[in-house]
Amino acid sequence: MSKNRFSEGSGPSQRQLRVGELIRRTLSDVLNQGDIHDPDLNRLSITVTEVRTSPDLRIATVYVLPLGGHNRQEAIAGLKRNKHELRRTLSKETTLKFTPDLRFVIDETFDRLDETRELFAREDVQRDLRDDKGDDDGDEA
The missing domain is CATH 3.30.300.20 (K homology (KH) domain)
Known part of the structure; x- marks a missing residue:
């Protein structure tokens, strides 16, 4: 199909x-x-x-x-x-x-990879990633 x-x-x-x-x-x-x-x-x-x-x-x-x-x-x-x-x-x-x-x-691929790494290293992004992992445990707020 x-x-x-x-x-x-x-x-x-x-x-x-x-x-x-x-x-x-x-x-x-x-x-x-x-x-x-x-x-x-x-x-x-x-x-x-x-x-x-x-x-x-x-x-x-x-x-x-x-x-x-x-x-x-x-x-x-x-x-x-x-x-x-x-x-x-x-x-x-x-x-x-x-x-x-x-x-x-x-x-420009390698530049974008560096920018992505820098983005993921930021504290606010790390916090958001930790928060998202906690939401997947089935806990409902």
């Missing part, structure tokens, strides 16, 4: 996921090996955390994070400056019919 959530168009297809992971691994290898001829980019340690592709696989949004979260704008500027060389290398290293246009953005 109900189909999985990807068959209804609400999420990425298996093909999008596979291509995104292939691009992520390839770009990670290229950046780690320093194959790009840009000293400013090569001195940065950049992690490619995720790649999301458009349904037609023509656009790949590459989520990156420089080591320690520092030099974010410099990392994005270096990646954008070398986008054509990265695409050319991606084309050589993969067997994709079309090499997607690369769009680089900072991955």
Whole structure:
């Protein structure tokens, strides 16, 4: 009766996921090996955390994070400056019919995790969490 959530168009297809992971691994290898001829980019340690592709696989949004979260704008500027060389290398290293246009953005996931940890560490939140646990014991006020 109900189909999985990807068959209804609400999420990425298996093909999008596979291509995104292939691009992520390839770009990670290229950046780690320093194959790009840009000293400013090569001195940065950049992690490619995720790649999301458009349904037609023509656009790949590459989520990156420089080591320690520092030099974010410099990392994005270096990646954008070398986008054509990265695409050319991606084309050589993969067997994709079309090499997607690369769009680089900072991955904010880790920042949100830190904010969530800070929120849960607050005294008023801890108090509310303790109070909620007490309500589940079947005690009615």
